[in-house]
Amino acid sequence: MDKSITITIQLFAEYRENRFKVEKRVYASGTTAQDIIDELGINEHEFPLGILMVNSKHEKDEYILQEGDVLAFFPEIAGG
Amino acid sequence: MSDKIYRIDMNKLSFKIENVPEEWKALGGRGLTSNIVANEVDPECHPLGPNNKLVFAPGLLSGTTAVNSGRNSLGAKSPLTGGIKESNVGGTLAGILSKLGVKALIVEGIPKDDTKFYHLHVTKDNVDFIEVPELVGKDNYFVLDSMLEKYDKKVAVMSIGRPGEMKMVTSNISVKDTQEKLRSFGRGGLGAVMGSKKIKCITVDAEKYKEVTVSNPEKFKDASKRFTQTLKNNHTTSKGLAAFGTAALVNVINGAGALPSRNFTNGNTENAEFICGETLAENIKQRDGKTAHGCLQGCIMQCSQVYNDKDGNYLTSGFEYETIWAFGAHLGIKDLDQIAKIDALMDDLGLDSIETGATLGVAVEAGLIEYGDGEKAYDIIENELAKGTPLGRIIGSGAGNLGKLYGLTRVAVVKNQSMPAYDPRAIKGIGITYATTPMGSDHTAGFTVPVNLSQADNRVDPLKKENQIDLSRRMQVQTAMVDSLGMCNFIARPMLDGPKCLLAMVDMINARFDSKLTVDGWKNLGKTILKTEKAFNLKAGLTNADDRLPEFMRYEPLPPHNTAWDFTGKEIDEFWNF
Numbered sequence: 001m002d003k004s005i006t007i008t009i010q011l012f013a014e015y016r017e018n019r020f021k022v023e024k025r026v027y028a029s030g031t032t033a034q035d036i037i038d039e040l041g042i043n044e045h046e047f048p049l050g051i052l053m054v055n056s057k058h059e060k061d062e063y064i065l066q067e068g069d070v071l072a073f074f075p076e077i078a079g080g
Numbered sequence: 081m082s083d084k085i086y087r088i089d090m091n092k093l094s095f096k097i098e099n100v101p102e103e104w105k106a107l108g109g110r111g112l113t114s115n116i117v118a119n120e121v122d123p124e125c126h127p128l129g130p131n132n133k134l135v136f137a138p139g140l141l142s143g144t145t146a147v148n149s150g151r152n153s154l155g156a157k158s159p160l161t162g163g164i165k166e167s168n169v170g171g172t173l174a175g176i177l178s179k180l181g182v183k184a185l186i187v188e189g190i191p192k193d194d195t196k197f198y199h200l201h202v203t204k205d206n207v208d209f210i211e212v213p214e215l216v217g218k219d220n221y222f223v224l225d226s227m228l229e230k231y232d233k234k235v236a237v238m239s240i241g242r243p244g245e246m247k248m249v250t251s252n253i254s255v256k257d258t259q260e261k262l263r264s265f266g267r268g269g270l271g272a273v274m275g276s277k278k279i280k281c282i283t284v285d286a287e288k289y290k291e292v293t294v295s296n297p298e299k300f301k302d303a304s305k306r307f308t309q310t311l312k313n314n315h316t317t318s319k320g321l322a323a324f325g326t327a328a329l330v331n332v333i334n335g336a337g338a339l340p341s342r343n344f345t346n347g348n349t350e351n352a353e354f355i356c357g358e359t360l361a362e363n364i365k366q367r368d369g370k371t372a373h374g375c376l377q378g379c380i381m382q383c384s385q386v387y388n389d390k391d392g393n394y395l396t397s398g399f400e401y402e403t404i405w406a407f408g409a410h411l412g413i414k415d416l417d418q419i420a421k422i423d424a425l426m427d428d429l430g431l432d433s434i435e436t437g438a439t440l441g442v443a444v445e446a447g448l449i450e451y452g453d454g455e456k457a458y459d460i461i462e463n464e465l466a467k468g469t470p471l472g473r474i475i476g477s478g479a480g481n482l483g484k485l486y487g488l489t490r491v492a493v494v495k496n497q498s499m500p501a502y503d504p505r506a507i508k509g510i511g512i513t514y515a516t517t518p519m520g521s522d523h524t525a526g527f528t529v530p531v532n533l534s535q536a537d538n539r540v541d542p543l544k545k546e547n548q549i550d551l552s553r554r555m556q557v558q559t560a561m562v563d564s565l566g567m568c569n570f571i572a573r574p575m576l577d578g579p580k581c582l583l584a585m586v587d588m589i590n591a592r593f594d595s596k597l598t599v600d601g602w603k604n605l606g607k608t609i610l611k612t613e614k615a616f617n618l619k620a621g622l623t624n625a626d627d628r629l630p631e632f633m634r635y636e637p638l639p640p641h642n643t644a645w646d647f648t649g650k651e652i653d654e655f656w657n658f
Contacts, residue, residue, distance in 0.1 A: 051534070
């Protein structure tokens with residue numbers, strides 16, 4: 001399968017440092033959220049992944065990306 | 081020296097210093113204020129009448145070297161909710177009361193002559209009652225500066241502004257912080273209770289005293305070190321809160337579709353990027369402010385900040401997520417500087433920024449203000465509310481009362497207290513907290529959000545009903561104890577990382593008081609506090625029918641998830657089965 005998909009990646013808080021706020025990117029069909037996490041180096045960062053949302057809903061790392069998805073990555077939250 | 085109870089009678093303008101009754105010795109902070117209110121205040125009394133009391137109590141660990149232990153509780157019957165209230169604050173008060181050996185400061189009665197306001201000055205053996213005609217009609221910063229000029233920078237200062245004098249239920253009590261700025265006993269209209277007692281300000285001088293004793297200093301030091309380490313090991317308490325403040329939650333809650341926008345008609349706001357913690361931090365850096373700032377001595381989280389305007393002049397500090405939500409998403413102001421100006425104005429006047437902002441958001445539906453009109457919001461607060469005009473009185477009466485006056489049904493209150501910045505239709509755990517906490521809707525009473533919005537396997541799905549009751553109960557029991565220790569509520573996050581944080585706190589209590597508290601004992605104490613508060617509310621006439629969210633949330637699903645509030649009354653009442 002070499003069909004490609006376009007997704008939007010949103011980064012928040014510390015994840016924006018030396019990266020970006022929001023980008024549209026093209027990936028091969030079958031790409032998972034974990035692949036994006038690895039590509040962005042999020043788990044190597046000193047701020048481990050707090051929340052992954054796809055289209056405003058929680059998803060696990062193994063989620064397979066679909067055309068048009070909006071992925072949002074947040075570090076852990078506290079406060080209130 | 082053992083701690084004492086300082087009892088002030090405003091009717092006779094007299095005071096007594098009493099020994100601590102045996103049954104209060106193991107209590108502090110919220111556990112103590114709620115106990116005293118439940119024991120001494122007639123639940124059926126008028127909150128602004130002679131039979132209500134103000135009860136100030138530092139936490140069990142306040143005044144010690146434990147980090148983040150400087151919260152002070154204040155209890156009373158609330159004029160906003162008609163039920164029991166505990167509100168707590170940072171700043172310097174808890175440390176100074178502890179240093180003076182004050183277990184609790186109880187203020188009773190109302191002066192016979194209601195034309196005068198008083199300043200109370202509390203020292204080791206004395207309480208002065210000073211008439212202060214020159215402070216009447218003035219606001220918090222004027223009072224604070226006058227007191228700092230009169231005494232020195234180390235006294236604790238508590239005060240009310242004009243809304244408190246006018247006994248508005250949106251008024252709070254302000255407390256000096258470590259930087260000569262203000263923090264607040266924010267919720268429940270307790271400024272009105274202080275106003276009803278004709279007290280403009282209270283100062284506490286503990287300069288020559290250090291009554292905080294620790295039975296076993298070595299054990300305390302060890303436990304305190306372990307406690308600090310758990311905060312340092314969690315990235316939110318070691319770095320995240322200092323970098324972005326609580327406003328980091330704007331994008332998170334908006335991203336989760338749970339940011340109440342346009343008066344609870346949408347879970348997303350178009351303003352998020354303008355008002356979020358990331359933008360706040362960027363502005364601070366560009367304008368030579370400070371992103372990391374503590375409200376109390378010994379704070380290592382530093383969630384507060386110094387927020388300057390474009391010219392580098394100080395605008396505000398303690399610029400909180402909930403304030404930004406109320407004015408930014410709920411009322412729709414997208415200019416963060418405008419919200420900061422309003423925040424500073426509310427600090428000076430002594431207004432609950434959640435209740436005031438929530439009311440102005442509802443005022444859009446009443447046709448009193450346009451969505452997004454920051455200038456008008458500032459003008460209403462400065463020229464109507466602060467001056468007590470009829471419109472100002474309406475806004476100053478809170479969202480619930482405004483809704484009744486204008487025949488509105490979309491009014492997000494529980495027990496007449498406005499719901500803060502998390503929509504319970506999209507984060508259902510917090511909805512159970514809003515419904516059941518004896519405080520009226522209050523996110524801090526059992527903050528389920530980090531568990532509802534976690535990536536961890538034990539996450540409780542925010543959109544489903546399963547396990548929300550258990551989660552809210554667990555968080556409320558824990559919070560009742562955290563509030564009793566004088567600990568900052570934000571230690572809830574490291575408490576989720578494992579048992580070490582809680583164990584270290586239990587060990588600190590035992591080392592300080594030579595007691596034998598266990599983790600189970602801790603939980604039981606938390607449960608007892610909640611039940612004591614609930615029992616007071618029942619006697620005050622608040623029944624299970626008041627443990628409900630507003631009806632519109634049942635028939636208006638919230639976009640983008642389009643979920644409604646779907647807990648039955650019977651299901652909610654299960655909360656109290658413990």
